Amino acid sequence: MIVRDSGTQPVRIEQDVVLARHTVRRLAVECGLRLIDQTKIVTAASELARNTVVYGGGGDMDWEILEDGARHGLRLVFRDEGPGIADMKLAMTDGWTSGNGLGLGLTGAKRLVGDFDIDSRPGVGTRITIARWT
């Protein structure tokens, strides 16, 4: 697997969520993802970026354009140094929310992408990695 290109952008305030969506859309097009797959990863990124801002107290989004044989992929990492997730099982339950959302952010994002990995430690922060392949 080769990393073709990579970068980082801040996800601190609400407007950054919109900017993150735009970046992810541009990268998804660059990767050659089909429209439907573009929409899925942009939507997942929107959910995770919002979580980073609202629950993580702000953080960063790292992106990488990957190549593995004939496949191309887009990998995103959302990381923050916020309070972390105390009960992972509960957080990954549809409809459960610690805030006032619908509780679809994490579980929904997971359904929208092929690869989903979450690493969170209370008091240290949260790091969520997602990827979508052609």
Place this chain on the structure above:
Amino acid sequence: MDRIPILRMGEFLLVTIQVDMHDQLALTLQDDLSERISACSSKGVLIDISALDMVDSFIGRMIGNISGLSKIMDADTVLVGMQPAVAITLVELGLTLPGVITALNVERGMTLLRARLDHQ
């Protein structure tokens, strides 16, 4: 502060969302719409999202809220123009917007609102 414009067309209100909304903008639209429904005694609301290439759970929730609150205020809400990729993604996300009336485009949505009004 920027706002999504709300057009009045007789008994109905028309909202065409053409920008990628940040969360506050969506919340403002929800407040503005409920104010306008009350002020104009509107019987129906058309929300055109044909220009949106993405609807996440926040915008989805706003649409559901508008539909719910307009119903309480005796107005129907019709959501029109959702793109196929957006629809598939919303379903995958787990957001099926039960109770929200939908139509393919503004024209059909308007016809639907009129028919519902005549029916009452």
Place this chain on the structure above:
Amino acid sequence: MAALARQTTDAMGSHEAALLAEWRANLEASGAARGLSPEELARQTAEFLGLVITCAVNGDASNISGADWDSARQFLEKLSRTRATQGFESHHTANFIFSLKRPLFALLQRTYATDPATLADQMWATTELLDQLGMHTTRTFQKSREEVIKRQQEELLELSTPVVKLWDGVLALPMIGTLDSQRTQVVMESLLQRIVDTGSEIAIIDITGVPTVDTLVAQHLLKTVTAIRLMGADCIISGVRPQIAQTIVHLGLDLQGIVTKANLADALALALRRSGLTVVKAS
């Protein structure tokens, strides 16, 4: 690791014409040049040998992934891709490089006739370089072939299930054969797109020709119906076989709000009625 000596690259440079002639003869003998005109072959071999000499003079011959070898690598990538789409065999493409070994070794033997230690060292360096270049060619060739196959698969998928217009505002998707998850996804997407393009308010998915469905496919069907509703159109599923009905009930899938009809004719009749149309005998 052995490095290519300056004396070696100098020898390659001064005997370029002879090297090229021998290389071309080898290529023709091995059949690796079949389908190429003599002019094309001459151009390709001359360009590549020129690039190798330039790159070897300026760069490190033990590692061709560096920036010094960009031009040679790009040439090979272009060559492999062209050959992959022209339908060449992978070993013929690799032979393009390997056929250069014999003339090069002969040249080395002549150059270092009196110095066996350097000869061995330079033979090793040359072998390593050519092997790397050959590997790179094969890798690119393989990748291009994979891309061709992938594109063809996608084209086949799109061809396999057409969306047809039954009436103004009524589309039908007659599905035939075993549905896998990917195929279902692709045809459903094309159905949704056609709904937007034609402004059709009713879509009929006919699964008479589908012998069985698994959990994933059944879920896909249900998701499609929901997506169609979100877009503002209605969906009717027709031709549900008993086994499929059993599967759906057994899986505990919620069919609430989904209209099903026994066959396509009933579904069309319902679609016409909903559009406010009636069918009567002409006389």
